[in-house]
Amino acid sequence: MVLCWIWTCLVLASVSFGCLGGRLGIVSAAALEGASASLELCLGICGAVCLWSGVMEVMRRSGLASLLSKLLKPALTLLFPSAGKDEEALEALSQNASANLLGLGNAATPAGIRAAVRLKYLTGKSSSSAGDELCRLVVLNSASIQLIPTTVCAIRAAAGAEAPFDILPAVWLTSLISVSAGLAAAYIFARLGKACKRP
């Protein structure tokens, strides 16, 4: 829905500014250029995206992903104290986190949803507002913590980067700061919410 608005606004703004600047011809040409550039992009990154998806599938089937999820459990217990006491919730949470780290988007979402449903069950079935741990799960998932963002690296390779993967340390540092900031914000907002409720 939001995308309908954004797309329409972009096109209308382009046409209005194009008219004002007498560049409507250039804008028309650019529309076709953009469409063909999209095919170029998809073909350019297709091989790398497919290769990584293949390697990921090997990681999943060989049990490497579940090994990682076992290693993550202690850290997740700290972050999700009540879910840490529940085997089912912890299992789903750690699968979600390990799939996110490895970039297994297709596995991360179902595990995350299972974790979300379980977290809600643990906080009380009737409640229709998100508990603190559920909010933390959302923050953790919306701040990407991917070890190797292959799609972006593939784009860099297609654009002629000399060493497409040289951004990895910068990506890790940025992800770490982003996740910490998100969790800190969640903690502060939770405190503020409780302080407001108290008379």
Next chain:
Amino acid sequence: MNGAVALIIAFTAVFALCRKTELYPALTDGIKDGLKVIYKIFPPVAAMLTAVYMFRASGALEILTDLLRPALAALGIPPETAPLLLVRPLSGSGALAVATDIIKQNGADSTIGRIAAVMAGSTETTFYTVSVYLGAAGIKKSRYAVPAALVADLAAFIAAGMAVRLLFGSA
């Protein structure tokens, strides 16, 4: 860092061999899934890139960039990445399209190109994620989930500029 990918592939292969996993079918099945991903992202990427190219050709992008320049410069964010900041939380494939455009325009190995890549690689489609998880759990009041997730996004945008300048020097 560039050797990392080759090492990961080799390590995965050896691990799979030790665990007696059928490596080759798993690999090709995964590659097939990769094709599906490309098939799925092409339509939104085509739609968004068309609009982005028109927007840039009309000169509107330059005006938007100039408008946001003071605010973004104060945060250490290159104003050229402004479109990415606006699209990133809303659309994953849109962000991919916008990031590609910024990387192409400024050069993959330029500071701005690297910052755009780091921004795209260290953030997620926030609104999509929030709606999927809370929707699945049947939550109506998201409380502070959206603002906290947006704080994480903003932190990533600021940190991307800092991290790239720190690790690559500000060229």
